[in-house]
Amino acid sequence: DGGITQSPKYLFRKEGQNVTLSCEQNLNHDAMYWYRQDPGQGLRLIYYSQIVNDFQKGDIAEGYSVSREKKESFPLTVTSAQKNPTAFYLCASSRGVGETQYFGPGTRLLVL
Amino acid sequence: LAKTTQPISMDSYEGQEVNITCSHNNIATNDYITWYQQFPSQGPRFIIQGYKTKVTNEVASLFIPADRKSSTLSLPRVSLSDTAVYYCLVAPMNSGYSTLTFGKGTMLLVSP
Numbered sequence: 001d002g003g004i005t006q007s008p009k010y011l012f013r014k015e016g017q018n019v020t021l022s023c024e025q026n027l028n029h030d031a032m033y034w035y036r037q038d039p040g041q042g043l044r045l046i047y048y049s050q051i052v053n054d055f056q057k058g059d060i061a062e063g064y065s066v067s068r069e070k071k072e073s074f075p076l077t078v079t080s081a082q083k084n085p086t087a088f089y090l091c092a093s094s095r096g097v098g099e100t101q102y103f104g105p106g107t108r109l110l111v112l
Numbered sequence: 113l114a115k116t117t118q119p120i121s122m123d124s125y126e127g128q129e130v131n132i133t134c135s136h137n138n139i140a141t142n143d144y145i146t147w148y149q150q151f152p153s154q155g156p157r158f159i160i161q162g163y164k165t166k167v168t169n170e171v172a173s174l175f176i177p178a179d180r181k182s183s184t185l186s187l188p189r190v191s192l193s194d195t196a197v198y199y200c201l202v203a204p205m206n207s208g209y210s211t212l213t214f215g216k217g218t219m220l221l222v223s224p
Binding site: 088 | 146199
């Protein structure tokens with residue numbers, strides 16, 4: 001059963017804490033992406049990766065970091081430098097950058 | 113990047129055909145047009161993609177005029193479950209992150 005998974009579904013962060021959101025895909029896609037969505041807004045690109053061991057900043061990368069050590073995995077770390085992290089985070093993958101994207105179910109991050 | 117413009121919201125009734133138009137006056141020769149559907153608290157889902165003329169699948173049709181400066185997503189006989197946000201995305205294949213910008217989309221509300 002192919003697809004893209006994200007965990008956890010909900011995540012709570014304390015002030016000054018780093019948290020990591022998981023994203024895994026078994027679609028054999030080369031490209032993976034992280035988006036942030038705020039209420040009533042569209043999706044904004046945080047980071048994307050075209051291939052293993054490579055990633056590029058999107059429009060709102062400040063306060064976030066990623067790694068792409070395996071083709072299947074693209075974890076996102078929300079650092080303490082991100083002052084307003086409360087949002088819905090979506091991970092996606094595609095065969096190549098610009099091609100049809102397949103999205104995970106999302107992780108909702110809340111700050112305590 | 114071809115900027116897109118969509119209506120913020122649309123209303124319809126069950127059983128009607130719904131047409132959502134997206135304007136993209138600056139579309140480039142190698143740009144494709146892709147539509148996604150998003151339900152609350154879920155990741156967007158691919159609906160349909162096209163380059164020119166008409167494309168039809170089991171879910172929707174996409175009409176693209178000869179000048180390609182706009183496109184229309186057509187949903188036949190909508191049901192309550194079609195209530196969602198619909199995003200139009202214009203981007204070339206394998207071109208990099210600058211093309212991965214989703215707008216605010218069109219909120220479609222289907223009533224009984």
